[in-house]
Amino acid sequence: AVVQEVKKSDAKGTEVWLAAAGFRVQYADTPEKADHLQTMTQRKLTSHQRGDKVYYIYADALSCKCLYIGNEENYQRYQQLMIQERIADEQRMTAEMNMDAAMNWGLWGPFDYGW
Template identity: 35%
Template structure:
């Protein structure tokens, strides 16, 4: 009984972490597209070979046709390469910082909007005065 419960629990954890990982990849790819990276589907043997040769879900600086480009390989979600210039890479980093700042500001606003003394970390209705 206990082993079945542990097996079900571990499967749930794996599925949840896989879903979170996929969401993180999709968010990163949204930023890459917004920064100007071009999507190159792995629809030819050469592109499939390039996709397999690159590390998954990492931006890598490479030389292509005599110029430096940034390449991001995604064999799981879109089965494609994202290719961008140095300017695209700099724009991507700026967008990433702006997204992180916006996320921090949203979290701070949500914490400020919570009434004092209410919630899992507050004093509650009885307060420090012992009502």
């Protein structure tokens, strides 16, 4: 089952977050592994049941030629990191808007220089 889809432009960042969350990276260091990696769902975090445990897999045959593997604990940590990142982004945007508002553009006159 696909848990989360990742855009190509976000793949590198996602891999950093997966590693930070404790996902193990396995490189496709043999032709057999490389071939198998190609058959997997690419750049999407997917869940897989094995016995009584759930594992989360992220395959990237293009950039890193690797597979990230994590358990439920790693996945929960990844989710927490993503939430923290979104909060930080929102705080950064709010701070930028506050700085822009504090600029008091009206004080500097009209900006109609044809730009």
